[in-house]
Amino acid sequence: MMMRAVQCHQFDGIEGLTIDQISRPDPKDHEVLIEVDHAGLNFPDLLAIQGLYQIKASLPFTPGVEVAGTIVSTGAGVTRLKARQRVLAVVQHGGLAEYCCAPESSVVPIPDQLPMAQAAGLAITCGTALHALSGLAGLDESSTLLVLGAAGGVGTAAVSIARCLGARVIAAASTDDKLAFARKAGADELIHTERDSIGDRIKVLAPEGVNVVFDPVGGSQAIDALKSLAWQGRYLVIGFASGDIPSIPANQLLLREATVQGVWWGQWLGRNPAGGAADFMRLMRWIGEGRLTLPEPEIISLDEVQSGFERIQNRQVTGKVVIRIGQ
Ligand SMILES: NC(=O)c1ccc[n+]([C@@H]2O[C@H](COP(=O)([O-])OP(=O)(O)OC[C@H]3O[C@@H](n4cnc5c(N)ncnc54)[C@H](OP(=O)(O)O)[C@@H]3O)[C@@H](O)[C@H]2O)c1
Numbered sequence: 103m104m105m106r107a108v109q110c111h112q113f114d115g116i117e118g119l120t121i122d123q124i125s126r127p128d129p130k131d132h133e134v135l136i137e138v139d140h141a142g143l144n145f146p147d148l149l150a151i152q153g154l155y156q157i158k159a160s161l162p163f164t165p166g167v168e169v170a171g172t173i174v175s176t177g178a179g180v181t182r183l184k185a186r187q188r189v190l191a192v193v194q195h196g197g198l199a200e201y202c203c204a205p206e207s208s209v210v211p212i213p214d215q216l217p218m219a220q221a222a223g224l225a226i227t228c229g230t231a232l233h234a235l236s237g238l239a240g241l242d243e244s245s246t247l248l249v250l251g252a253a254g255g256v257g258t259a260a261v262s263i264a265r266c267l268g269a270r271v272i273a274a275a276s277t278d279d280k281l282a283f284a285r286k287a288g289a290d291e292l293i294h295t296e297r298d299s300i301g302d303r304i305k306v307l308a309p310e311g312v313n314v315v316f317d318p319v320g321g322s323q324a325i326d327a328l329k330s331l332a333w334q335g336r337y338l339v340i341g342f343a344s345g346d347i348p349s350i351p352a353n354q355l356l357l358r359e360a361t362v363q364g365v366w367w368g369q370w371l372g373r374n375p376a377g378g379a380a381d382f383m384r385l386m387r388w389i390g391e392g393r394l395t396l397p398e399p400e401i402i403s404l405d406e407v408q409s410g411f412e413r414i415q416n417r418q419v420t421g422k423v424v425i426r427i428g429q
Pocket of ligand 1: 144145146226227230251252253254255256257274275276277280295318319339340341342343344345365366367368414415416417419421
């Protein structure tokens with residue numbers, strides 16, 4: 103059987119993407135086949151289609167690392183899941199298609215009240231934010247957190263999840279609209295990064311410094327944020343959306359007994375499926391209880407995939423963009 107799928111034939115970025123008819127995959131052992139309802143777009147997809155992601159796919163491939171949909175069939179050895187279950191899944195690639203196979207270990211049943219469009223956009227962002235903030239940084243009610251890129255995909259998730267963990271959240275973003283979005287996601291305080299210096303604002307908002315920085319942006323913001331850490335603060339290196347990987351001045355760590363913590367959620371999930379499953383259960387419980395509410399994603403059609411990626415690349419998106427694939 104054939105299906106529609108986004109295809110990357112060369113590592114030449116957004117321009118080279120096409121929507122083709124390709125063969126529908128069959129689930130291998132320990133995999134399920136999912137009829138994709140919605141799929142999330144992510145910044146790392148942009149890296150993948152340029153051949154710049156940490157793990158390079160072989161050409162041609164279908165990008166897309168997170169989906170929500172309904173299980174159609176299961177491969178041999180699948181024990182926990184069955185056909186017709188509503189699920190979300192994280193995959194290495196292949197998500198931007200009508201059907202997609204996913205290993206059982208990275209498929210999570212979703213509550214009935216969670217719309218597919220929201221489910222499709224939460225795995226990577228919320229998974230990363232929960233692992234980084236709770237698992238690695240031990241964020242709690244006594245903590246103050248600074249989130250850079252706070253209206254981006256992973257930044258918005260960090261704001262919402264930090265609120266669930268009871269922390270005070272300071273959100274930094276580059277426009278008033280983005281700051282309003284971060285406020286809606288749960289931020290207590292705001293820093294306009296085009297108008298204000300992060301360092302000066304933190305001196306007012308948190309005179310002792312912040313306990314944790316969540317940084318998906320890098321560049322010059324990273325150095326300002328590092329200098330805003332409190333004694334024994336923790337700096338979470340999430341990504342480099344600015345395109346600039348900062349060099350961390352070691353003296354700034356010494357002065358604060360600070361810790362820099364690298365975060366690679368996808369690798370951690372592969373190495374620690376039990377920890378990933380526990381985090382997903384926690385997220386689904388919070389959503390079921392109404393404790394974690396995420397902003398509505400922007401929904402576009404499969405034919406608009408290139409413009410969706412362009413808007414992420416051009417820094418125009420607030421929150422998440424998801425592709426509607428099902429009817
Ligand atoms: N470590 C992990 O496990 C993990 C997991 C997921 C994502 N990531 C990484 O985290 C980063 C952000 O991902 P995301 O999905 O949140 O991306 P996103 O939705 O595009 O948000 C990125 C944010 O970065 C800021 N930014 C600053 N300079 C930029 C530039 N030149 N181009 C684009 N954005 C720029 C923008 O905020 P302002 O305009 O407000 O500055 C933007 O909202 C990426 O590097 C991604 O690879 C890492």
